Amino acid sequence: MRYISTRGVPTDQPRTFTDILLAGLAPDGGLYMPVEYPQVDADTLLSWSKIFREEGYAALAFEVMRLYIDDIPEDDLRAMCQRAYSVENFGSREVSPMTQLSDHIWLLHLSNGPTAAFKDMAMQMLGQLFEYVLDKTAKELNILGATSGDTGSSAEYAMLGKGGIRVFMLTPSGRMTPFQQAQMYGIDDPAIINIALDGVFDDCQDVVKAISADADFKQRYSIGAVNSINWARLLAQVVYYVAAWIQASGTPGNKVSFSVPTGNFGDVFAGHVARSMGVPIDQLIVATNENNVLDEFYRTGIYRVRSSEQTFKTSSPSMDISKASNFERFVFDLVGRDQARVRELFVDQLGTRGEFSLADTREFKDARRKFGFLSGSSTHADRIDSIQSVYRHDRVLIDPHTADAWKVARDALRGGAVEQPLVVLETALAVKFSETIEEALGIMPEVPERFASVMDAGRHVVDLPNDPEAVKALIREVVDS
Numbered sequence: 001m002r003y004i005s006t007r008g009v010p011t012d013q014p015r016t017f018t019d020i021l022l023a024g025l026a027p028d029g030g031l032y033m034p035v036e037y038p039q040v041d042a043d044t045l046l047s048w049s050k051i052f053r054e055e056g057y058a059a060l061a062f063e064v065m066r067l068y069i070d071d072i073p074e075d076d077l078r079a080m081c082q083r084a085y086s087v088e089n090f091g092s093r094e095v096s097p098m099t100q101l102s103d104h105i106w107l108l109h110l111s112n113g114p115t116a117a118f119k120d121m122a123m124q125m126l127g128q129l130f131e132y133v134l135d136k137t138a139k140e141l142n143i144l145g146a147t148s149g150d151t152g153s154s155a156e157y158a159m160l161g162k163g164g165i166r167v168f169m170l171t172p173s174g175r176m177t178p179f180q181q182a183q184m185y186g187i188d189d190p191a192i193i194n195i196a197l198d199g200v201f202d203d204c205q206d207v208v209k210a211i212s213a214d215a216d217f218k219q220r221y222s223i224g225a226v227n228s229i230n231w232a233r234l235l236a237q238v239v240y241y242v243a244a245w246i247q248a249s250g251t252p253g254n255k256v257s258f259s260v261p262t263g264n265f266g267d268v269f270a271g272h273v274a275r276s277m278g279v280p281i282d283q284l285i286v287a288t289n290e291n292n293v294l295d296e297f298y299r300t301g302i303y304r305v306r307s308s309e310q311t312f313k314t315s316s317p318s319m320d321i322s323k324a325s326n327f328e329r330f331v332f333d334l335v336g337r338d339q340a341r342v343r344e345l346f347v348d349q350l351g352t353r354g355e356f357s358l359a360d361t362r363e364f365k366d367a368r369r370k371f372g373f374l375s376g377s378s379t380h381a382d383r384i385d386s387i388q389s390v391y392r393h394d395r396v397l398i399d400p401h402t403a404d405a406w407k408v409a410r411d412a413l414r415g416g417a418v419e420q421p422l423v424v425l426e427t428a429l430a431v432k433f434s435e436t437i438e439e440a441l442g443i444m445p446e447v448p449e450r451f452a453s454v455m456d457a458g459r460h461v462v463d464l465p466n467d468p469e470a471v472k473a474l475i476r477e478v479v480d481s
């Protein structure tokens with residue numbers, strides 16, 4: 001399998017999986033995509049079903065990912081899948097089990113990993129792959145990131161103990177939930193460096209950008225990232241769509257639909273990849289919160305990004321985005337993989353006017369039938385209502401992000417836009433967002449057994465001013481010592 005950029009300048013040769021593993025954007029500013037989606041037939045689906053039921057998630061992950069990774073020996077890849085998707089990491093061999101709720105809705109549990117958010121599903125595999133490739137090339141990597149909560153902790157737990165890797169993670173001082181803070185700051189390891197920056201999340205991101213713009217520093221200190229546009233992360237997420245289809249149907253003729261709480265479009269894009277491979281998926285529902293850039297696109301054909309002032313702070317904060325970084329990948333497929341057209345839309349139009357429209361195009365009009373996308377959005381009041389409703393009917397606590405997807409799913413089902421089986425992706429455990437749960441139900445979510453000690457762990461974090469030079473000085477001090 002080779003990979004090309006969505007924007008495709010002719011000088012960039014197609015690359016292998018390990019070539020693009022540590023890369024962020026392609027040199028032309030586009031995103032890497034496989035040259036084609038491998039197709040799976042009914043026999044393959046049945047054999048995957050058997051493998052999942054008999055051997056579990058890790059074995060299925062190997063079967064799916066090997067179709068996209070042909071420059072790592074199969075035994076090594078299989079071993080990495082086993083380590084990433086172990087019972088120790090995810091609590092069961094199924095890794096992502098399902099529960100059936102009322103209203104014919106299934107809940108796919110993706111939050112059983114070390115940090116109680118679905119980011120672990122991809123990040124645990126990324127940790128394995130990074131360590132493997134760095135070891136082969138005898139290189140070191142210093143991951144520099146900014147987080148408002150979920151991504152940072154997931155990256156730290158995935159990279160913990162991996163040879164050749166350090167993590168420098170910027171957090172907005174005092175602005176994460178107590179659980180998120182305890183989870184990250186509790187890690188006591190010289191390779192995990194938490195930084196509490198005197199500023200908000202945007203300041204953290206600006207500091208990362210400023211440091212990454214210093215090419216000499218970046219090179220000298222091997223600065224890398226674990227951002228949401230990484231192809232390996234998306235690929236790892238394809239697996240749970242297959243696992244969900246097996247659990248909800250498992251019969252090649254029977255399709256399943258999904259409702260996905262969406263921010264940067266990584267999670268739902270993985271569903272699109274699964275569907276494009278021939279996994280029996282009917283509709284993919286893009287569920288947004290008040291930051292509804294994507295819902296607007298699927299309703300109108302207009303993609304209009306927002307500024308940070310126009311981006312609302314909501315009670316499903318991991319979906320508070322102004323533009324969706326993986327969306328370009330979907331548009332690439334939508335316009336028939338025409339790279340010049342993608343450049344025109346994302347560089348010429350979006351870059352200058354902040355929006356583009358496909359409303360009058362034939363591709364957009366065909367999109368629903370051809371790609372099976374639906375969309376909807378949800379408000380704070382809807383989230384509260386959804387959390388109450390699911391708790392009342394099923395005694396199941398869902399987190400605010402999952403609540404967004406549940407609300408849009410139920411509306412689509414009631415309106416006849418989608419048929420069952422319909423699977424809602426659970427992207428975090430309620431305990432991470434206890435304030436909103438308390439507002440909805442008047443109770444605090446129970447802290448799961450495996451996190452019982454989290455709140456009492458020590459506090460390993462360096463307080464720094466909002467200044468890229470201060471962060472650079474810390475990186476120099478740690479790396480050079």
Ligand SMILES: *Cc1c(COP(=O)(O)O)cnc(C)c1O
Nearest residue numbers: 150263264265266267318401427
């Ligand atoms: C990251 C995240 C999302 C959004 O996922 P995308 O892949 O960015 O669309 C939704 N819910 C939670 C809890 C998250 O952490």
